[in-house]
Amino acid sequence: MTETGWLEALPDLRPLDEPARALLSREAARVELKPGTVLFRPGDVCANFLIVLAGSVRVHLLSELGREIVLYRVTAGSTCILTTSCLIGREDYSAEGVTETAVSAVALAKPAFDALVAASPVFRDFVFHGFGTRLTDLMRLVSEVAFGRIECRLAEALIRHAPVGGTVPLTHQVLATELGTAREVVSRQLKEFERLGLVGLGRGRLEVLDTAGLRDLAAAASG
Template sequence: MSEAMQPAGDWVAAFPALVQLDAPARAALSAAGQRMTLPPGAEVFAPGDPCRAWLLVESGSVRVQMTSDTGREVVLYRVGPTESCILTTACLLGEELYSATGIVETETVGIAVGVGAFRRLLEDSAGFRDLVFAGFGRRFTDILMRLEDVAFHRLDIRLARLLLARAADGSVDATHQDIAVELGSVREVVSRQLKTLERDGLIQLDRGRIEIRDPAGLQRIAAAG
C-alpha cells in the first residue's frame, strides 16, 4: 500500500459506531487518522506484510481473500463503508503478520490509525476497547458462517444463493472465475454448474454476464439447503 496518506481531519463523524465514543477518544482518533484514496485493483496488504495501522473504510469496498499453494482463491469477507478490517485488528492484537490479501474492488477512501495510537486507545478508552472487540466478534462469526457454508452446503445451493444476492436488474456481471473465487471453488466446476442451470432454463450465459431467467427456480434451489 504505497498511496500517499493525508491528515483526515474530523473523519470520525462518518463512522456511526465511533461517534458514540466519549470526547477524548473521538479527539484522539481524529488526530491519529490518515486518509488515503485507493484505485480499483490496488493491493492494500499481502501475506507476510507487517500490520502498521488499524484500517477502516470510509467509502468503497476491499475484498479480503486467501490463495492456496495451488493457486485456488477464496474470498473471506469484504470491508465496506464504515467498517474496519477484522484481519488487521487480529494482526494488531496478536502482533502477527498478514495471512491474506486485501484488494480494492471499487475506488476506496480509507482511514489508517497508527499502531501506537490504536494501542493507546485500547488501554485508555473502555468504550473504544469494547467497540473493537464487539466488531471483531461480529465479523469472526460472519467468517465462521461462511466457512460452514463452504464446508457443508452443496455448490449448486451456494451458487443459486450468490446469483440471487448479486442480481441487479435481472443479471449478474461476473466471470466464471469471479464466481469460483466467491464460492471457494474452481472455475471448471462452477462452469459445469452454470451450464446445468442454463440447460434447465434458469439462467442464460453471456460473456462476463449471467442473465437470470427464472428467479423462482433459483430460489427453490437456494432453499434446498
C-alpha cells in the same frame, strides 16, 4: 488530520469522549486508494488499523496452485478482522487485501490503536463488535465451503448479485473465486441451471431467468 468530521459517518464512534476524539484528531490519517491497490500480503507486518469510509476491500487467500477464495469484503463503516487480529496478536498477515474500488479510509498507527483500545470503552466496543460480526460471517463461509452443496451456494450467489433477475455482472471465474471452487465446477453447474430454465447463458453473458426457482434451491442449503 486536524478534524474528525469523518466520525459523523460512523454512528458507533459518535459517543467518543473528548480525550479519545483528541487522540484521533492528532493521530488518524485520511488515505485515498486507487482500485487494485494491494494493502497487505501474507507475511506482511501489520502496522495500521484501517476504517473504511467508502469503497470496498477484498480479503482473499491464494493457494500455491493459484486457487483463490474470497474470505470477506470490508466496506463503508467496517474494519478488517484480519488486521484487528494481527494488531492484537502481534502476528503477520496470512491473507491478501486488495481494493476493489477507489477507497477512502482512515488509518490509525498501532500505538494510537493500542491507546484507544485501552482507554476508550466506545472505541473498544467498536473494534470488538466489528471483529465478532466478521468472525461469525467467516465461520459461516468455512461451513459452506466444507459442507455446503455447490448448487445451493451458487444459486444463493446468483440471487445476491441479481436479486430481481437479469444480468449477473460476474464471470464464471469470479463466481468460482467467491465460492472457493474451480471455474469448471461453476461452469458445469451453470449449464445444469440453464437446462432447468433457471439461467440463460451466452458468450460473455449470464442472466437470471427464474429467481423463484433459484431462491428455492438456495433455501435448501439451510434446510
